[in-house]
Amino acid sequence: MNPSHFMRRKDAAIYLRERYGVGSSATLAKLATLGGGPIFRKNGRIPVYLAEDLDAWALAKIGKPIRSTSELDAP
Template sequence: MEIDPEENGSVDRLLRRKEAAQYVTATYGFPCSPNTLAKLACVSSDGPPFRMAGRIPLYPQDGLDAWARSKIGPLVRSTSEHARHAA
């Protein structure tokens, strides 16, 4: 079966849950486990977007990037500056 890029905008790399967690950890430097992604998929709308292929969740890489960036705070020079941004 061939994927038509015209049909869905662009073809993005889809990662299984374990690969998605490893990608986030390696790329963004904060720990992310497959269990965390599974829990977020079941009980939260704060997790990264995914598609289902039968019973298998597949995470588009650009969705993981956007989700991970949203979890990282702004660049600051001190903890007091961080507190101001958090409030």
């Protein structure tokens, strides 16, 4: 998929699922209303997403690398 290609919500959800294992059209729609989702633009009334914006959002949600769950409690 071309990274500078605008994707409709359904394709954006597929992209997120294939690349990061998470995402659905319904979740993206909800986050577009409530906030906290990836950056999107409007093409008329249709929300569209860029791959780099989806990547940035997904990577920000992923925690740092750890070797043990005990590292989560460390300061």
